[in-house]
Amino acid sequence: IQLTQSPSSLSASVGDRVTITCRASQAISSYLAWYQQKPGKAPKLLISAASTLQSGVPSRFSGSGSGTDFTLTISSLQPEDFATYYCEQLNSYPLTFGGGTKVEIK
C-alpha cells in the first residue's frame, strides 16, 4: 500500500492553520498513524487510529479521515511544531510510511 503525502514541504508562519494530507493507494480503514520528527531525533507518535490524539500531544493537533484519505491539521502553528510529519499505514504488511511533509518557518 502506497501512501502519498502532500505537500512534501510547506512554509508557514506562527499562528497559521496547517493541513497535511495522506492518501492511500487502497482502503486502510482507520489504521493510520501520524508522527512528528525533529532533526536528529526519533519520530514521535502524535495520532493513532487516524484521529486519536496521544497523551501529552497539544490539542492544536488533530487527525481525520478513513478509507483512503486522511488529514493532519495543526490549528495554530507554534514554534516547536516546525518539523517533518509522516503518516504510516498499519492495515497490512508491508507497513508503509508516507514520504513526509517538512513544515518550515516562513
Place this chain on the structure above:
Amino acid sequence: EVQLVESGGDWVQPGGSLRISCAASGFTFSNYWMSWVRQTPGKGLEWVANIKQDGSEKYYLDSVKGRVTISRDNAKSSLYLQMNSLRAEDTAVYYCACPHYYESGRFYVDYWGQGTPVTVSS
C-alpha cells in the same frame, strides 16, 4: 523510564554482513511485538521487519527478504537484526521500535530508540 538502546551500527563493504542489537528496559519486553525501522540519509522512514512476542511470526520488507533476519531474546530483553549481502541502498539509520500502544485492533509504535547508523560503501 522506557529505553531502547541500539548498538552495532558500522561501516561495511557491499556484500558484507552486520548484526545490530537493541537493549530494552523500562517495560515488559516479552509482552510486545518489536520492530526495526530505518531512515536513509535525508530521506524518509521505511519499515524493515516485525517480530511477534515469542518469535513465532516475522514479517519483512520485500527488498530485505532473504538477506535480513529479525530475532529476539526475551530473557535478555534484546532485539537483533542480522543483515547479510548488504547493499549500498541499505545505508540508513536503523531504529529499534516497540508497537506498544494498542487501539482498535492495531499496535502503534510509541517507543523508539535513538538509532544506530549503518553505512554500506566500498
